[in-house]
């Protein structure tokens with residue numbers, strides 16, 4: 001039986017070093033398509049955000065193309081994130097450890113993860129990224145549809161559109177900031193990128209960053225009260 | 233009667249204004265010309281309008297536009313709203329004046345007001361899609377328009393319309409092409425009652441004063457000029473019998489100004505936005521420098537191996 005922290009496809013391979021499967025190929029494809037659409041969205045959106053970035057429309061075949069493509073990319077991102085959400089929401093639910101973890105955030109930031117409470121598949125910061133991205137994508141698709149002139153102009157008043165475009169642009173900025181942290185985090189913690197590129201990490205990586213997850217994988221049982229229904 | 237503009241010569245004449253006379257250009261910072269051209273204006277005297285729609289027709293005719301055949305819903309407005317092809321529209325309001333008990337038919341020619349502080353231009357993200365000439369005309373440049381509809385959000389009068397056919401924005405150009413060769417707008421030329429007159433902004437204000445004095449002498453104590461200061465004045469102005477209540481005229485805004493939401497979107501949001509992105513990038517770099525990288529140690533690997541060996545050995549034994 002698998003514990004609450006273990007996703008389907010997660011597995012340990014003994015050896016030196018130990019290798020741990022973390023993301024199946026479909027999860028990785030899902031992630032990178034979503035990430036790619038986000039980058040294109042940010043570029044095409046920022047092109048209209050400020051005149052100094054209007055040159056970015058060149059990447060999309062000009063201003064009209066940029067205007068036309070952006071909302072479709074947004075729709076794609078929404079569907080892509082929905083896939084990620086369905087895959088990972090269970091492991092991003094709050095646990096009591098998150099509180100103790102947060103209280104020692106300064107220790108984490110200094111890189112002394114050995115002194116942190118053991119965390120499961122995701123730590124508190126990762127969960128924050130997950131849930132804030134969830135919320136912001138909902139806001140972005142909502143406001144984005146309101147300002148999608150080509151198809152949805154008739155459904156809202158001008159005042160609603162004004163508010164929508166303001167919220168859309170502000171939230172875009174916040175999302176970009178979150179993604180900066182997300183990407184930085186992945187680069188900062190060495191060995192993380194292979195999780196999303198090759199689907200696997202070393203045992204040492206898992207021990208250091210997600211020990212509770214590793215323990216559950218190794219022992220095959222959840223050592224904490226599981227959150228929600230334990231998987232199969 | 234306002235002295236009508238003379239008919240043009242049949243000889244080609246060079247345009248009176250052009251790209252060198254730009255006061256503003258959307259999404260572009262330009263240095264305005266040293267000398268500003270005399271400001272022009274169209275004056276619409278609502279009290280003289282008989283609602284014949286000659287102006288509406290002349291607009292279609294001159295600008296080579298075709299409106300689709302619509303439906304009659306029992307009102308005079310035709311079409312029902314401004315459209316990408318109808319850059320001007322007569323709006324009819326019935327008003328029961330409580331003071332006189334009279335039923336007044338307030339007919340207003342709706343269309344672009346050519347604001348001195350144009351919200352459409354402020355909102356537009358495409359360089360050169362909207363320009364403002366130093367004579368006050370605000371004009372859309374179709375070839376630069378990307379069809380985003382931001383101008384709709386910027387406009388305090390709800391004027392621009394985006395075409396479903398070519399995804400470009402359209403509105404009254406104040407017949408910039410006619411004005412450039414010394415003519416008045418087509419609507420003005422067609423108006424049978426001189427409810428529409430055209431000239432320099434000063435001339436129009438003076439003419440309006442006469443009309444207002446006349447209206448006041450006929451009992452319209454609140455007659456006045458509509459040249460709203462919230463948008464720093466307009467280059468299309470109205471003479472209203474009830475200048476104290478512009479909204480009577482099919483919702484003409486009382487005190488139009490660029491929405492504060494638009495100002496915030498086009499102002500602070502940009503600066504704060506770039507600052508935030510810059511700050512997050514800088515903090516990341518700083519953190520990397522100060523805290524170094526988080527590296528998995530040989531100990532970590534050993535511990536993981538011990539954990540795996542201990543637990544998974546058991547599993548292997550039958």
Ligand code: HEM
Nearest residue numbers: 042045046048049067070071074140141144147148169172
């Ligand atoms: C989720 C679905 C999304 C939809 C439906 C959507 C739709 C739109 C639309 C319709 C516009 C107006 C320009 C145009 O017509 O192309 C726009 C502008 C913009 N979008 Fe999105 N978008 C979405 C997601 C995003 C995301 C994820 C980002 C950022 C990373 C983003 C950033 C922007 C920016 C910066 C602008 C320009 C705002 C401005 O001009 O100030 N959008 N979006």
Ligand code: SF4
Nearest residue numbers: 356377378380381383
């Ligand atoms: S739709 Fe309006 S705001 Fe957008 S590019 Fe065209 S003129 Fe500018």
